Amino acid sequence: MFKGIFSIKKSLPYVGIFVTLLILPPIIPRFYIYILAVIFVTALLAMSLNMVVGHGGLFQFHHGAFYGVGAYTVALILTKTSLPLWVGFIAGPFAAALAGLLIGIFCVRLTRLYFGMLQISLGSLLWALVFRWYSLTGGDDGIHGIPMPPFISSQNSAYYFILIVLVICLIVMYLILKSPFGVTLRAIRDNPERCEAIGINVRRHQLIGIVIATFFAGISGVLFVLLEGSVFPDLLFWVYSLEIFIMCLLGGWFTFAGPIIGAAIMVSLRTFVGIYTDYWTLVLGILLILLIFFLPEGVWGYIVEKFGSRAGEAVEEENK
Amino acid sequence: MLRVKEIHKSFDDFRAVNGANLHVDKGTLVAVIGPNGAGKTTLFNLITGQLKPDKGEIVFNGKDISKFSPYRICRKGIARSFQIANIFPRLTVFRNIQVSVLSQQGKSTRLFRPARNLAVEETERILESVGLSDKAGNTAGSLAHGDQRTLEIAIALGNKPELLILDEPTAGMSPEETTATMELIKRLAESRGLTILFCEHDMKVVFSVAQSIMVMHQGHSIIQAKPDEVRKNQAVQDAYLGGAE
Numbered sequence: 001m002f003k004g005i006f007s008i009k010k011s012l013p014y015v016g017i018f019v020t021l022l023i024l025p026p027i028i029p030r031f032y033i034y035i036l037a038v039i040f041v042t043a044l045l046a047m048s049l050n051m052v053v054g055h056g057g058l059f060q061f062h063h064g065a066f067y068g069v070g071a072y073t074v075a076l077i078l079t080k081t082s083l084p085l086w087v088g089f090i091a092g093p094f095a096a097a098l099a100g101l102l103i104g105i106f107c108v109r110l111t112r113l114y115f116g117m118l119q120i121s122l123g124s125l126l127w128a129l130v131f132r133w134y135s136l137t138g139g140d141d142g143i144h145g146i147p148m149p150p151f152i153s154s155q156n157s158a159y160y161f162i163l164i165v166l167v168i169c170l171i172v173m174y175l176i177l178k179s180p181f182g183v184t185l186r187a188i189r190d191n192p193e194r195c196e197a198i199g200i201n202v203r204r205h206q207l208i209g210i211v212i213a214t215f216f217a218g219i220s221g222v223l224f225v226l227l228e229g230s231v232f233p234d235l236l237f238w239v240y241s242l243e244i245f246i247m248c249l250l251g252g253w254f255t256f257a258g259p260i261i262g263a264a265i266m267v268s269l270r271t272f273v274g275i276y277t278d279y280w281t282l283v284l285g286i287l288l289i290l291l292i293f294f295l296p297e298g299v300w301g302y303i304v305e306k307f308g309s310r311a312g313e314a315v316e317e318e319n320k
Numbered sequence: 321m322l323r324v325k326e327i328h329k330s331f332d333d334f335r336a337v338n339g340a341n342l343h344v345d346k347g348t349l350v351a352v353i354g355p356n357g358a359g360k361t362t363l364f365n366l367i368t369g370q371l372k373p374d375k376g377e378i379v380f381n382g383k384d385i386s387k388f389s390p391y392r393i394c395r396k397g398i399a400r401s402f403q404i405a406n407i408f409p410r411l412t413v414f415r416n417i418q419v420s421v422l423s424q425q426g427k428s429t430r431l432f433r434p435a436r437n438l439a440v441e442e443t444e445r446i447l448e449s450v451g452l453s454d455k456a457g458n459t460a461g462s463l464a465h466g467d468q469r470t471l472e473i474a475i476a477l478g479n480k481p482e483l484l485i486l487d488e489p490t491a492g493m494s495p496e497e498t499t500a501t502m503e504l505i506k507r508l509a510e511s512r513g514l515t516i517l518f519c520e521h522d523m524k525v526v527f528s529v530a531q532s533i534m535v536m537h538q539g540h541s542i543i544q545a546k547p548d549e550v551r552k553n554q555a556v557q558d559a560y561l562g563g564a565e
């Protein structure tokens with residue numbers, strides 16, 4: 001069924017990276033394992049956003065809202081109900097996708113910036129709901145000490161769990177972007193008017209794209225809870241959504257793997273520059289300016305263009 | 321096959337199309353001519369749903385399609401090309417056409433099958449028939465202008481239309497390219513049994529190719545008839561042929 005999609009030769013470097021990541025935990029300090037796990041969670045979030053931003057051409061400005069919905073869903077199920085863990089883990093992504101569907105239905109009626117504006121508004125509504133509803137969500141305190149069985153929440157097992165979920169998600173995303181659905185999504189990004197004229201229901205297609213992307217954002221939210229054991233309203237705040245957006249730009253939004261690089265850069269900056277100064281965003285700002293001038297296609301976009309076989313339809317050429 | 325009855329469209333106070341009539345019979349090549357600003361493109365946009373008419377009827381195969389959105393009109397069997405090359409610049413030439421074929425085959429929303437194995441034959445057949453096979457792997461945005469216009473027509477072909485609408489297919493082309501493109505259109509019409517409606521500036525082209533010509537002037541249709549009758553018609557000569565051209 002997927003014959004020819006994964007060529008062994010081209011997949012080798014990625015398998016190499018995966019194996020390296022698998023054997024890392026006993027070797028490097030705990031702190032770095034934690035940072036890697038944070039990068040994985042964030043990378044999945046950025047990848048999910050890029051499905052609609054880079055490949056769908058939609059200004060999904062408030063993606064963090066769905067990340068938060070996923071995280072809060074699992075947190076609430078684990079603290080307020082006696083349902084088993086796996087129910088929470090499955091409910092998270094579906095709740096996020098449902099939120100994506102409800103907000104998406106209104107947003108796809110608008111185009112470009114108007115789409116983004118409405119999304120910020122509706123997403124912020126979700127944020128306000130979480131922020132204000134003390135009795136349920138704990139308001140600005142959030143929910144802490146979410147019970148997790150140790151077999152997945154001890155640091156190394158959380159790392160492995162997150163890594164494996166990430167890899168599965170990446171493979172599924174890759175298949176989706178290679179499918180007729182993905183190709184059509186990119187065609188809509190390039191030229192929505194033309195797509196209408198060749199018989200594509202553009203709005204419906206975009207809406208499906210949003211639902212898929214928010215589903216993956218929900219998975220990322222669940223992984224966040226697993227890693228941190230807490231949730232707080234900042235997850236749904238629009239400023240964080242902006243950060244995710246920047247990750248896509250930073251890594252290269254017309255490529256498949258770019259957002260992973262973007263997420264790694266952002267998390268590293270926040271962690272390592274954040275140690276020296278609270279103004280780590282200053283460094284980010286300078287980096288962004290340099291990026292716009294010198295690498296408008298993003299870091300990974302630049303690498304693909306320079307060293308990849310043929311540039312252009314980057315996602316068509318890469319292989320994972 | 322297609323019948324446009326007394327159609328009207330205004331933008332604010334400007335009456336772009338003001339009572340236009342048109343009929344296209346199956347298997348014919350119909351041209352719409354008229355001076356700049358006569359409302360040709362607006363008329364086409366009304367037929368294919370990019371614009372909604374204020375008044376009037378558009379009947380295709382017995383169905384009023386004037387309130388349909390573009391994608392539904394396309395699924396009824398009308399495909400079109402645009403005046404300015406309207407392609408998918410970041411996708412390869414092959415993908416440009418494949419997207420259209422996938423849409424026609426109802427496979428656009430398939431999620432878990434690699435697109436590279438789908439609709440390949442049909443896409444390649446179209447590439448061949450328009451002569452773009454050797455450029456299949458190029459990024460569409462990097463093609464020369466003439467090739468982009470050809471690709472534009474090829475995308476429309478991907479929908480397997482009954483009626484193909486071409487909005488100035490030779491705009492901005494050199495005389496040689498114009499001749500080649502018209503040859504291509506004639507050939508496609510014959511080999512695929514297409515019905516074609518097009519508008520065009522080049523009079524020589526229109527009178528040599530079209531079987532029926534509709535003349536538009538200031539938003540309304542003056543006449544629709546065979547080329548000879550159109551040439552003799554006094555109103556047409558006053559409005560158009562006797563003028564600057």
